[in-house]
Amino acid sequence: MSKRDPIIMPDDIVILAKDLTKMYGEFTAVDHISFDIKKGEIFGFLGANGAGKTTAMRMLCGLSKSTSGQAWVAGYDINRQSEQIKKRIGYMSQKFALYEDLQVWENIRLYAGIYGVPEREIGPKTDELLHRLGFESEKYSLVKSLPLGWKQKLSFSVAIFHEPSIVFLDEPTGGVDPATRRQFWELIYQAADRGITVFVTTHYMDEAEYCDRVSIMVDGRIEALDSPGNLKKAYIAKNMDEVFHQLARGARRKA
């Protein structure tokens, strides 16, 4: 198999992980996690700080090498073909998304360039995106002048501008008002409808409810993986908050 070819995945699976492990010296950050995620699924990746979420996500994005175990993202091996992966995914994080002192359209063009969208497509796609978001009047505004909610919606749209197969969202909706948060999730819905798989980590347990399936990580291991509905039944809980609470109570890694 040449370095460039993807493997063929069964059943429309876009992410497959088998006993994925990451150790830092003696410390096991991610402990043999396994799961598979289908195309167009909205998958919630939950867990307390220090549980290993971020480490796992970085491995899947091709940003860090696993210690053992395997995983394929969009058909490519995360350890040996990470460059191929980076071309086919989108990424958005709460901490950083856009350049504040660039205008809206400049940010779009920048990221489009980075993701290799052909030059001639960028213009029309930009206008289409701004129209869809209702941002046309802000095309030439500096990003720093936009309210937080708009920034996040824009960041998400930029992250999927190049129609990746999967988009990774790292805590995307902190501090945003409920209405904007909803609009954000509606954008996620629309993306999922178009076949983009959404892998999202979040602290907001109610957002876990938007997902098709969620996994909960505790101390580096996946302690639960199912649809929110099934988890609530299994743990006899009213909402995801309670499910999380029950699972996390036994956690050792909290500080």
Add this chain to the structure above:
Amino acid sequence: MENSNLLKARENWTFFMAFVRKEFHHIFRDKTSMFILLVMPILMLVLFGYALNTEVKNSKIAVYDPSHDEVTRAMVEKLQINNYFILHKVLNSASEAEKAFQSGEVSMVVVFSDHFYENLLHGGYAQIQLLADGSDPNTANIITSYATNILSGYQMELMKTDKIPYLITPEIKLLYNPSMVAAYNFVPGVMGMILLLICAMMTSVSITREKERGTMEVLLVSPMKPLYVILSKAVPYFFLSLVNLATILLIAYFIMHVPIAGSLFWLIMISLVYIFVCLTLGLLISTMVETQMAALIISAMGLMMPVMLMSGMMFPTENMPVYIRWIADVIPARWYIEAIRKLMIMGLGFSAIIQELSVLVGMGIVLIIISLRKFKIRLE
């Protein structure tokens, strides 16, 4: 195959250009970096080109000419008529030379031996001495070489017409730094700079760091008077600067053999005053900016650079245009360095530094008043 490599190259280029464009945006939209990139070079050019030139003109000199004969008078006139020198004073004895220097009236004293022409013709003792202030070796060097050139030039002319048998090369004698040790000049400069660095820059950065991190907010909403917060920042730097002062003096004295010819007590006193001035400068800067970056840049550009360029450390102050001298006079370091030079190298006492001391004390008072006024008990 060919195609895909080309494609990849194009991809990479687009990618690369996207970043380059972005960086230009960042630069153009940040006023501070624009200033540094565009205005600073122009400023420096102007300063170096026009304000600071290593030519020294219109230096005041004094002459002691006991012989008062044809040749000596002609030589004195030659010195006078060109625009490098101005004859400020005619001395009546050699001992007056030292006083003339100390009072800062003259930069050079020309001394002719008695019965100069006579001795010259008959092979007796004929001597020209050029006395200059060695504690400023840059200037001393320059003006003594001018004088030597002028005098030698004139003597050559005389030789051509057989008026004198041979040349007398002026003997150059430097007071206060006879071996022209460069260290003598830059040690005071270094002292001025280091103390400025520690007290002004570090203090302002430390205070603004507090603001940037948000801890300042919490401190303000507490019984602690905001002023104490600030003072608590100044105190460690005060002590650090004392330590540094001691270290520099020790190294200068024992290792570099720079003399501490004058009063150690007043050396320390004026240093304390200078430290105080620098601390209040740091405080003032911190009231004006919100970020550490800004504090750093203002301290570096606004304080250090002018000190380096205009305090006489690197370039002679003699010849700076008047308006530059006025700017230099506003810089505390200039006065401090001057005083240190007088105390350490010229070995003078309190009376010689009265002007510098009062200027620094005055600056300190003005600065602390302004800073206190500007100091906010609130966030805006």
Add this chain to the structure above:
Amino acid sequence: MPAIKAEHIFKKYKKVQALNGVSLEVDEGEIFGIIGPDGAGKTTLFRILTTLILADEGTATVNGFDVVKEYRSIRECVGYMPGRFSLYQDLTVEENLNFFATVFRTTVEENYELIKDIYVQIEPFKNRRAGALSGGMKQKLALCCALIHKPTVLFLDEPTTGVDPVSRKEFWNMLKRLKKQGIAILVSTPYMDEASLCDRIALIQNGQFLKTDTPQNIVSEFGTELWSVRSNQMSKLLKDLRNHKAVDTCFAFGDTHHITFKNEPPLEEELNDYLHALGHKYVYIRPIEANVEDCFMRLSGKTLQS
């Protein structure tokens, strides 16, 4: 006399009207929540009440002291936790605590009882640098530092933002215990679920209070029917519901959508049939009670575009 009182506060901040005539009262032993999104004006209000900035118009008192003229007295008796972990990252837990105790002219020992419940949780890490703590731990430490001098009024600006849900719950339990000691607590949060943990709340948006009351009252005044609808195609469901002629608003709420109606709600069967005809399966419709978030959406909905 209320512990905190603000009347008609107006503040323009960098060309934006941050506060547009805001008034509130908080009593001793009351937890008053200011609920609203980023940029609504919460932090500005806090800064005015803690005497850090001046209002353009309006008056405010804390413990009877005027925020403008008697700011010194206020600064001695309040505890303040601004957002974003304002601790010294490079000092240890213990050093931070001691420092703040000293700043308030007291010692850790003097008021240990007050912070004991919280402190025991971070005590095992007392020699660790504050910067190396997790979000939840940092907040607990910050709370201790704000309480160390036994303040009578606590201002907590978004204390649980970015903190994991378990720590958030613990944090609110601590607040409830503090309330019992008679401390007045003004807390701001963007988390709607925390609203129900307060005695009274004010919903804030664009510098104005949409409503001020107990969470229960606000919910009971929702004023219209609210239904929860689910199907196997949530994204399509959103569109289809919005297209239904009787539906006024439809918002995604996690695993269901909440809908309100323009006039009378249709029959459940009717809606069921409508959705099945459009291809939905596993349709689940149910009238529900509104929660604080529904109220917020409704109250602010007029001003927002979808």
